[in-house]
Amino acid sequence: MRKRVLSVVWAVVLMSVLFVQAMAMEVRSVTARPSLRFDGTTAVCSVVCRGESSNDDLDVTLTLYQGRNEVCSWSDSGTGRVSVSGECQVVSGKSYKLTVEYSVNGKAMSSSSASGVCP
Secondary structure (H helix, E strand, O other): HHHHHHHHHHHHHHHHHHHHHHOOOOOOOEEEEOOOEEEEEEEEEEEEOOOOOOOOEEEEEEEEEEOEEEEEEEEEEEEEEEEEEEEEEEOOOOOEEEEEEEEEEOOOOEEEEEEOOOO
């Protein structure tokens, strides 16, 4: 009987330790979703990049293009989460593409983009 009680207690203690460790883990995925909107003839550009952990080093560059021509660019770096934003004068009726290029701990990640036409 005593062995059975000790086995149950040991199992409960072990499960508790594993549960606490699992709760402490930070589960995140690397993300970068650029946003492009227009306020009249001003392009409002932004992106928030997140690493897998709050200790990841991020370098982020946000670039606005009209065709193949670079119109404006902004960059920043930080740890865990980096937000980059800016505004740029654009031409009504023209199509624009906003791209984000970033690296996490020195490793280049897949770039992503957003497009729009200035009204």
